Amino acid sequence: MKLRPVSLATSLGALSLLCVPLLTATPFLAFADDYGAPGVATPGEASAGGPTVPDAEPVAEAAPAEAAPPAAEAKAPPEPPPGFEAVTGPGAAQADVDPIPLVIVAYLFIWAMVLVYLVLLWRRQSRVNEEIQSLAQRLERAAGE
Amino acid sequence: MTVPEQTADTPAAPPVTPSAGAGPAPSPVKQILFFGAVAAAMLLLTYGVYLSFFVAPTEMVMGFVQKIFYFHVPAAWIMFLAVFIGAGASISFLATKSDRADRLAHSCIELGALFGIMVLVTGPLWGYKAWGTPWVWDVRLTSSLLLELVLLAYLLVRAFAGPGARSLAAGLAIFGVVQIPLIYYSVDIWRGTHPPRLVAEGGLHADMRTALYVCFFGFAFLFSALLAARLSVGRAAARLDELHLLAEEADLPEP
Numbered sequence: 430m431k432l433r434p435v436s437l438a439t440s441l442g443a444l445s446l447l448c449v450p451l452l453t454a455t456p457f458l459a460f461a462d463d464y465g466a467p468g469v470a471t472p473g474e475a476s477a478g479g480p481t482v483p484d485a486e487p488v489a490e491a492a493p494a495e496a497a498p499p500a501a502e503a504k505a506p507p508e509p510p511p512g513f514e515a516v517t518g519p520g521a522a523q524a525d526v527d528p529i530p531l532v533i534v535a536y537l538f539i540w541a542m543v544l545v546y547l548v549l550l551w552r553r554q555s556r557v558n559e560e561i562q563s564l565a566q567r568l569e570r571a572a573g574e
Numbered sequence: 575m576t577v578p579e580q581t582a583d584t585p586a587a588p589p590v591t592p593s594a595g596a597g598p599a600p601s602p603v604k605q606i607l608f609f610g611a612v613a614a615a616m617l618l619l620t621y622g623v624y625l626s627f628f629v630a631p632t633e634m635v636m637g638f639v640q641k642i643f644y645f646h647v648p649a650a651w652i653m654f655l656a657v658f659i660g661a662g663a664s665i666s667f668l669a670t671k672s673d674r675a676d677r678l679a680h681s682c683i684e685l686g687a688l689f690g691i692m693v694l695v696t697g698p699l700w701g702y703k704a705w706g707t708p709w710v711w712d713v714r715l716t717s718s719l720l721l722e723l724v725l726l727a728y729l730l731v732r733a734f735a736g737p738g739a740r741s742l743a744a745g746l747a748i749f750g751v752v753q754i755p756l757i758y759y760s761v762d763i764w765r766g767t768h769p770p771r772l773v774a775e776g777g778l779h780a781d782m783r784t785a786l787y788v789c790f791f792g793f794a795f796l797f798s799a800l801l802a803a804r805l806s807v808g809r810a811a812a813r814l815d816e817l818h819l820l821a822e823e824a825d826l827p828e829p
Binding site for chain 1: 623637638639641642645646649688691692695696699700702703796800803804806807810811813814817818820821824826
């Protein structure tokens with residue numbers, strides 16, 4: 430099978446894009462273990478598939494009384510490693526994140542992906558067509574001889 | 575130096591005239607279907623954005639960030655659809671060794687990987703606000719990541735594995751499709767951090783459901799158009815391979 434640079438570029442691009450959530454997640458992983466209390470139900474009809482662990486403020490109103498206890502009570506926070514300061518509360522750093530840029534980035538990312546894919550596809554098609562034309566001409570010339 | 579003549583046993587040689595070099599032009603019906611799919615995708619997705627931002631109510635708990643839902647979920651469904659078609663075509667390829675089935679499988683898996691990346695990037699953006707962290711090692715998230723890695727492995731095998739890559743990749747596609755039920759039902763079985771299947775269970779406001787379905791059909795038409803374009807590139811690449819074979823048989827010197 431021939432090595433195609435566009436395929437390589439596509440594969441590498443896809444792999445590098447995959448690294449984004451993993452790299453951004455890394456600093457939060459230890460914190461997430463404590464924050465992500467599973468099994469908290471979202472309220473029925475008003476919910477829309479959202480994550481089941483909402484922000485600190487609304488969770489007190491939204492979660493039923495018998496819902497899972499806060500993770501901080503269920504499990505003691507791990508000792509912070511030497512040289513780092515402990516976070517004062519779960520979600521303290523993220524509670525005030527403005528959602529608008531996140532939504533805009535998500536929507537733009539989808540269109541950017543479609544656009545990049547179309548450009549790659551168009552380039553691949555152009556290159557293949559050029560090669561076909563050139564090869565067909567050479568074959569025709571050879572057949573003529 | 576002559577181009578070898580075709581016999582009854584060999585497949586018909588493609589015409590080698592320069593005018594027909596890029597292969598036959600697509601039929602008018604195919605062109606109408608393609609541009610129809612593009613137009614439908616643009617209209618439905620524009621309408622879907624309007625519905626999701628201006629008609630569907632803001633979600634009570636998560637607020638505005640929940641709007642990501644209207645593209646995140648359809649992208650996931652399209653990824654599943656692409657992998658299903660790709661795996662079906664792979665099974666067909668393994669059974670019949672049909673080049674068309676292989677091209678369909680390759681195109682679908684490539685598009686499945688594309689939509690999978692959309693899912694894996696938009697999800698953490700949503701989770702960053704809703705959970706306070708972009709990623710947790712929840713079963714659904716982890717299994718979705720695993721499926722994406724399988725799809726990327728398929729593409730890498732197709733690009734670099736040499737002879738036999740097609741059968742090996744077909745096996746990977748089948749392995750990938752087996753993960754879909756696991757991903758889909760993981761929220762029921764393990765009750766992780768990811769929200770449950772609210773759409774199937776009916777726990778969705780009517781306006782939210784309308785916006786979601788409009789976006790889904792927009793994505794479906796977009797997928798159809800991209801698939802048609804990708805198949806066209808695949809056909810051209812197959813024709814190029816045939817011409818390379820002819821050139822080798824004719825002992826054509828490199829330019």
